[in-house]
Amino acid sequence: MMVLQIIAFTLIAMAASFVLLRLVFGPTTEDRIVSADALALIATVVLLCLSMFFESSLYLDIALVYSVLSFVGIVALAKVIESKVSSAEKEDKKS
Amino acid sequence: MMSLIGSIFLLIGAIFILLGAVGLLRMPDVYNRIQVGTKAVTLGTIGVVVGIIFIHPQWWSKLLVILGFVLLTSPVSSSAISRAFYRSGTKVWHKKRLAKTKPEQKGRAKE
Amino acid sequence: MKKESVPYISVFLICMVLWLMLTATFATDELISGFVIAVVVCVITAPRMQILNGLRLHLGAFPGVLAYLFYFLYALLKANLDLAKRVLSRNMHIHPQMVEIKTSMQSDLGKLFLANSITLTPGTLTVDVNDDKLLVHWIDCPEGADMKKITGEIIGQFEKYLKRFVK
Numbered sequence: 001m002m003v004l005q006i007i008a009f010t011l012i013a014m015a016a017s018f019v020l021l022r023l024v025f026g027p028t029t030e031d032r033i034v035s036a037d038a039l040a041l042i043a044t045v046v047l048l049c050l051s052m053f054f055e056s057s058l059y060l061d062i063a064l065v066y067s068v069l070s071f072v073g074i075v076a077l078a079k080v081i082e083s084k085v086s087s088a089e090k091e092d093k094k095s
Numbered sequence: 096m097m098s099l100i101g102s103i104f105l106l107i108g109a110i111f112i113l114l115g116a117v118g119l120l121r122m123p124d125v126y127n128r129i130q131v132g133t134k135a136v137t138l139g140t141i142g143v144v145v146g147i148i149f150i151h152p153q154w155w156s157k158l159l160v161i162l163g164f165v166l167l168t169s170p171v172s173s174s175a176i177s178r179a180f181y182r183s184g185t186k187v188w189h190k191k192r193l194a195k196t197k198p199e200q201k202g203r204a205k206e
Numbered sequence: 207m208k209k210e211s212v213p214y215i216s217v218f219l220i221c222m223v224l225w226l227m228l229t230a231t232f233a234t235d236e237l238i239s240g241f242v243i244a245v246v247v248c249v250i251t252a253p254r255m256q257i258l259n260g261l262r263l264h265l266g267a268f269p270g271v272l273a274y275l276f277y278f279l280y281a282l283l284k285a286n287l288d289l290a291k292r293v294l295s296r297n298m299h300i301h302p303q304m305v306e307i308k309t310s311m312q313s314d315l316g317k318l319f320l321a322n323s324i325t326l327t328p329g330t331l332t333v334d335v336n337d338d339k340l341l342v343h344w345i346d347c348p349e350g351a352d353m354k355k356i357t358g359e360i361i362g363q364f365e366k367y368l369k370r371f372v373k
Contacts, residue, residue, distance in 0.1 A: 004102035008109035015116035022119050030125040030180050038132040045143050052147050060157045071168040078175040085183045111286060118293040126343045127302060130331045138286045156227035170325035177333045187302055
């Protein structure tokens with residue numbers, strides 16, 4: 001059983017490193033944002049696994065707060081991109 | 096016994112998360128990457144949470160809150176990003192177009 | 207039930223259930239403090255939660271939510287097996303395309319649930335929502351399919367399940 005859990009944790013670590021590869025070498029900015037989103041979700045999962053390994057429910061609270069913060073961050077990023085586009089459109093109309 | 100079932104669920108979740116990461120590396124354009132990243136990683140999270148519920152049954156309520164929050168917000172955030180990309184003019188990838196414009200696409204630095 | 211009371215009741219229920227699940231006890235002092243906090247939060251935020259007006263609060267709603275959840279989990283599992291096939295095959299069989307579909311959900315909350323469900327089901331991703339039109343990115347669009355079939359195929363059973371608890 002412990003072996004299964006360690007294998008699962010290794011697979012999650014591999015997944016995190018793959019996503020990190022996309023984050024570093026991503027050809028465009030969009031790819032980097034998408035991989036940052038996926039990486040935040042994987043970090044939440046890693047926190048859950050840590051709480052299981054250390055048998056302490058404190059990590060669960062951290063995971064909850066981390067997922068809330070990553071959601072707010074991603075939505076704020078999307079809003080910034082959209083507002084940049086709409087302000088550029090307004091300037092186009094003026095000129 | 097409970098611990099064994101939980102470990103198996105954990106392993107299934109981890110496999111789906113790995114699948115999402117591989118898809119994120121292999122897919123050709125941003126929208127497909129968003130799809131793979133959101134779906135596979137969300138199902139992986141469900142698997143991991145169910146596994147931990149089986150291993151530590153005394154935490155079930157808090158884990159369910161986390162699961163509900165992830166299920167509700169991860170599609171919303173991916174949809175918000177994709178809408179921002181769509182409005183800022185990112186094109187959808189097509190198979191035929193790739194053959195013609197491959198050299199251009201490599202240096203596609205938008206900003 | 208009056209229409210204005212729906213946001214109050216739902217915000218109060220959500221706060222109370224969240225409090226109970228996070229503290230994970232039924233001790234009296236925890237219950238009292240949770241009740242007070244839920245009432246305060248409810249009084250402050252409920253007048254601004256117009257989105258919750260789309261909820262249908264009646265006794266048949268609860269089994270509706272459960273049926274929707276089970277169907278949703280089944281669809282999510284199917285989506286991931288489909289995706290696994292695509293990702294692991296050597297030359298990925300994908301023909302991505304943007305399609306526009308029409309929904310019959312009326313409230314904003316219903317559209318939110320529908321968009322979430324579409325995002326997590328086989329090969330589709332909601333990109334934009336305008337009034338009653340959803341812009342959907344489809345990973346494997348068949349050549350020359352007609353609109354009605356596309357709509358039925360993507361929305362599928364979801365609207366039927368959703369209409370039992372949202373407008």
